[in-house]
Amino acid sequence: MDRRARVNQLDGGWPFYAVYETRDARHVAVGALEAKFYRRLIELLELDVDPDLQHDRSTWPSLRRGLEKRFAERTRDEWAALFEGTDACVAPVLGLTEAAAHPHVAARASLISRDGVVQPAAAPRFSVTPSNPGATASGVGADTRAVLADWGIGGVDELVGGGAAIQTETPLATG
16 A cells, blocks of 8 residues: 555545535535446536546546536535535535534534534443533643643744744634
8 A cells, every 4th residue: 555645545546535625715525436426426527537437547637637627616515515415425524613513413413512612522422321521622722832742842932933833812713
């Protein structure tokens, strides 16, 4: 297996299993590994490619350019609406607060809001025994100095002062 990024099957190296930027600078994730899903993807995108050449690596640079160009034509939400309920394996990439409001995540209570901070729910969850969500997660940047010091990283003041690390006095909104 190749250890470089974006060359392997599940790290974006395969053009039909990757993330693409949309017209509004957001993203969609494509995971059409199986032939039937790939065919549906190509059909819905109206791409002029031979679906039988899905695994012909010599076609991948052109396929990737075609996917990039096509996804840049519409917004993330427009693509999400088009692909909703299809077998094309395309989904919007959501921020944390968007994900918390998504029906799939909400129905499973995978994310919770505690003291105004969205965070993952405790896992595992059992049907009879309730889990304890624990303490409220710190806001983004609230513990930077302590964490870097715990990791043995020196020059924290310089990192924060130079903008390489963020230390906040009040939690930042996530999303």
